[in-house]
Amino acid sequence: MPHTDKPAVLITMPHSHYAEKARWALDRLSIPYIEAPHVPLLHRLATTRLGGGSVPVLAHGDDRFVDSTDILRYADASCGGDHLYPLDADLRLAVESLEDRFDEALGPHTRRWAYFQLLPHRAQLHHLMSHGVPRIESSLLTLTLPMVVLAIRKGLRITPDGAQRSIEHVCAIFSEVDDLLKDGRLYLVDGRFTAADLTFAALASPVLLPERGIAAYPKVQDVPSTMRERIEQLRDTDAGRFALRMYAQERTARHC
């Protein structure tokens, strides 16, 4: 922990699932922090000032963490370790490799598919992207939303084909998790909640919309019917049920 009494500051966008991954870890380990949510594009003013780019960024004293995995490692180490990452080297490796796999092969695809579904629905999108941000940013988003949508469409290559490929990637990762769970285990590694479970559940949240999840997310009954049907299919898999159970049972504050 740095030599400061001030709480850490977590820069986020309200709908970001990587930000949710970091927020979950900080909440779980009861690390004091203040969240500073920003609308897309303006988030870069806050993150670049701290030496980062994407969200989340965590600033604590003089320390800066510009990637969700680094934030989880920092949170775990701040509490003496063995909370999100086992001390045992082999188990830690197993947790870290699943975390990397979900970071690389799940998070970008749940995001692309969900954006494809929601980008045409401007009122819902505005709500999603402005939840909790400074009022001035919420007003500005009314003007900048077309630019934000264009930037997201181009930057993440949001096309019908891209969305189709992404949902196939999501299903492949869900099948991998289904296979891991086949032996009846309750958690992915080490019989207890770790960064692997947290990362899977947080990064799957755009395709599951868990009730205790990201506050800005719409309810499943309010999303377009094609999106809702797919979400219901994914919820009805072992991996989907597992992620929802992690949200129901493990999205709680614990003292470290």
Ligand SMILES: N[C@@H](CCC(=O)N[C@@H](CS)C(=O)NCC(=O)O)C(=O)O
């Ligand atoms: N590897 C990064 C990925 C974070 C990421 O992709 N964040 C997205 C939001 S979900 C973002 O900030 N996109 C806008 C940008 O890159 O400026 C992490 O784990 O923190």
